[in-house]
Amino acid sequence: MTINPVDNLVDYQEIEQIINRFHTLSTKDEMQKITNELYHYFKKKMHSNRGLNEAISKAFRLMMIDHAGYIIYIDEQFCKQLGYMKEELLFHHYRTLHAGVHDGQFYEDMWSTVQKGNIWEGDICTETKMNAIIWYRTKLIPIVDVEDRIVAFAAFRTDINDVKDEDTQLVEALNDDYRKVFQQLMNLIFRVRKNKETGEYRFSLIEGKLTKKLDIHTENTYDQPLDIVFKNTDNLHVIEKFDRVFAGEEKETTFKHQHGSFFLYSLLTPIMENDEVIEVVGSSIDITSLENAEKRIRYLAFHDQLTDLPNRSKLRDDMKELVDQADQFSSFAVLYCDIDRLKHINDTLGDFLGDQVIQMIAKRLNNAIKDNGSLYRFGGDEFVAIIEGTKEEIDRLSEKMLCEIKQPISLQGHEFFVTSSIGISLFGVDSFNAEALMNHASIAVHYCKVNGRNSRLFYTPKMNKMYNDILLMEGEIRKALYHNDFELYYQPQINVHTGEVIGLEALIRWYHKEKGYIPPSEFIPLAEECGLITQIGEWVIRKACNQHVIWIEKGFKPIRIAVNVSAIELQRFDFANKVAVIMEETNMDPAYLELEITENSVMRNTEDCIKTMNALRDMGVSLSIDDFGTGYSSFGYLRKFPINFLKIDQSFVKNVLAESSNAEIIKAMIQLAHTFGLKVVAEGVEEQEVLDLLQKQQCDYYQGYFFSKPIPPDKLEQLLFGSQPVI
Template sequence: MPHESNVYPSTNDLLRIVQHNMNLMFVIRKQKEQFYFSFLSGKLKEKLELPDAVTASDRDIKNIDSTFILLHRTKLKQAFTGKEITFRHHFHSHYLFTMLSPVIKDDEVIEVVGTTMDITSFEKSEQQIEFMVTHDILTKLPNRQKLLDDLDEIIHNNRQDKPKAIMICDLDRLKNVNDTLGQFAGDQVITLIADRLKKATLEACQVYRLGGDEFVIVIGQQVSDLKVYAEQILQIVRQPIIISNHDFYMTATIGISYMSEKACKTEDYINRASVAVHYGKVQGGNRISEYTNKMSEQYNELILLESDIRKAFKFNEFTLSYQPKVDVYTNDIVGVEALIRWEHGKKGKIPPSIFIPIAEEIGMIDQIGKWVLREACKQFVRWRNSGANPVMVAVNISAFELQQPDFLPRVKQIIKETGMDPYYLEIEITENSVMQNTEECIEMMNELRAMGVSLSIDDFGTGYSSMGYLQKFPINYLKIDQSFIKELFEESGSAEIIKAMIQLAHTFGLKVVAEGVEGERILSFIRNEKCDYYQGYFYSKPLEADVMEEKLLAFS
């Protein structure tokens, strides 16, 4: 039979094993409600810089009570009642897991044996996983799930610091950037806008990325005028963006949902802001919309229109009317602008201001744009074949179409198919659309000019193009937006703005078209200021193709 010492390790062996253990092993005793280590060992002891074990007889026991013990007096008290305790805690820069096991003798806890493990690496991994679950990887902003969790915690726990409102900031036409410059450039834009929003956000507010091109700002403090603050956000988004030597601009639409109106679910607040955003989008985007109950009703109507637009295109319900462009001095028709019209089977005439933004939202604008261009070119050929003197035919091109890689080949193909004379084709581009991707737009415009196509900037004065870029654009015409014309004698400063626009255009060698002229007084003013052409109800409303043909034949 082997000797006992050969079966069981000696005390020295046990101490050596404990000392080389990766964990912290200790025994804690209590004297007069004070805790102290009676045994303390393991490699983690040195790592945590804990003091050596002491005995109850030490005079300085009060001073030797370590932070490690003081932080967890409640846990130790529980263990000294006879309970086994496990808990996670943080000590200095370490995350720890401690197990406390009471030693009972004669129904009394005489000491507590403890083991502590360093779980810092595991804790950091968990934190990283938690961050990945609750944050957007691209922007590092909290994500939709985090937004819902935060709002649930704040709203339904009757916290005093309830947010005042939710703002959704949805970038306009980010798809154009992705299609033109690639997904990587689109991601760069999102990251840049996220950084701008973080810097612009008020102290008690939080920015989230809802997904795609949508950001949410939870307004956590009282703001005197939230629309003013929202406008500041839009201005920040509109600042120039330079990526891979490409200089362009972005716009956004903001929807606001106020928390003063109670909702059944947390998501209802977000959905209200989403409705406001969508409502703003179909109004043309680049604006602020505040949610109202009436807006929900209108929103539902707009949703129904989406399927109707698809049917209208499929069953050829769209038609074109033509707005004459008239010489200010001779009153002769020098051109026409093709305008799309839709006669809905049940709802009657639906204005383009309603269905065009919806078509953009649902991805139908490209198909509609092709149809308008082809139909307008066909109509020019019909008028010419009827004996009418040829006039310029202007077609509006959306920002989406302009950004498509196949736009130029499409224009060339339609000109070839229809027999259109390119020197009588005018393409109208809105001021904001050319500012979204200026260098590429300028290059495309130069190619169109080389084909013989004329170009005009539509709605001038409503966007944010710089004089420098206006000088670079290879355009023929500048169209002053009708909002300035109609306010000519009503708003102070409108007359001076119009004068400046005409002078600026003539300085750059451009012809000027005034839109929305509805009276002799306005016509006299623009004539005195040497405006070249005008459009508006004073001369004629938009006419159907056959009526327009009669007018053109009368001038032949």
């Protein structure tokens, strides 16, 4: 074995010369002389070598290990410092001295270096026999023989425990300064390290004023697991967050979690060294008040503040969920409860007492329902209950609800009684649809109120036509038809470019002798619902045709008259025949009659509507799509409709100056109509600027208050032949 500094202690050439002299010796005295020389030479050299070893022992702790890592030499001072006898270490593996501070990779790198013939230098932590820790600055040097083969390794170690202690004290001082700073922060600050062998995450620091609120004792947090901070939280969710940050997949990540009764919002940020995440720094803030506020907002969004009952929004969601989860065997009902004449209590005693009555009724209804279902405040004096059970059980429970409500009420010296009307619809009997169930229950409760109140009724299909307002208005409409109380007003349609009146729209008007003017928006829907719309429609067509003939007889120039047709009329199989009869009876030229049809009406039973429209066109009648843009007709069907005109709904026209999008929509509608060879009429024109825009977009005709409001026939005659428009 060769260690260069030691080799220089022995002069091999001098030894060889002395030995060669043995071959020339002839006497015993000469041989003894040479032997003495060799003895003194080696004694002198060994003394020098012992001095070198003592010097090395004072300067270093020397240990030699073989290829397998077993100790083949160790000096006395090294053994003494480690607390071992020489025999306890010689021919034992060097891992006996491992302190568990360095990981496997550390030793693999060290061995890889020296086995390549290179010197390895570094700091190694060694454990004594008494489990104390000593740090050595170490040089591990390969030892080679005369043929330069590595035969062993010499480890020269220098004790640097005092340096490490100073470093530790410095780090601790710095950490102490950081802690003092972090302790003043409102948030929670922490550092987390990952054990490379076990993969566990451990805290190395937790500070901040928030620790006191969370009852975290910072003096005991070092090397503690994550659940110190992340209590009451999905552990896998938290570990996944740390995994992603330590793996370098995210520069930082945030998440919400719970710690006891507190809600925290945490941020994790990686600390990098040599392109490796060695630590994660985190901070947490207390968002408990915000979370509670959000919960309160969510609660208020679905609960009535006066009664604390679930509200209409919650009812809608619960109904949808209940219906979605129900099957053909499910049995439940919707009970629509309307408090009778609560408005009189508010008017008499004030809204404050009225609110108290509502609260009291809510408690009574809840008491009646108990565990059989859920109660909601639908709004005002209306409650809705969803009850599970058979029809017989629901019948008994609804009777109990009525009885609870009509018990005497005593408030501030006043005693009074209230009653209620309850409409009931059954799932699977009346409908399988949530909206339909609510609608049917509402119809039942209205019919219940019409028929005396303070009762309950199960929905039947017959109730659809039995609302009080429908029943009353039906009689009035019949009287108006019989006495010819309706009349027609006319609104001119004007050529956008020439200003010429090219047509009229006939509009029904009703002046009731007792109720005064009743707008079409009130009686037309009712007439449709009660089946009188066909008679009204027939009356309007006949009246318009007669008026046209009268004007011709007066010598006026023929003009086209447009009449609105309801969806119900258009759906009738004999509608075209009735129109033909009217024109024949009135002697009306079909070329001057235009029928206006809403786009939604033609989308019901479309193919039959197209047949009817073709029959009308064959007679010479013009057709137009009214209120275009408000329905859902497809362009495919629009090509099939045998129409002449397309009327843009006034909702687009009136706001065209204020909303640029409306201008673009109108432009597109005009282009579309012209593509299909149709003329375009814009409704609701009231300003010159709107008319200018329509002219620019090549619209054909318009009608609206800018030229004239709808007026009766006599005033229209003055307008058509006079110089001043009627305003």
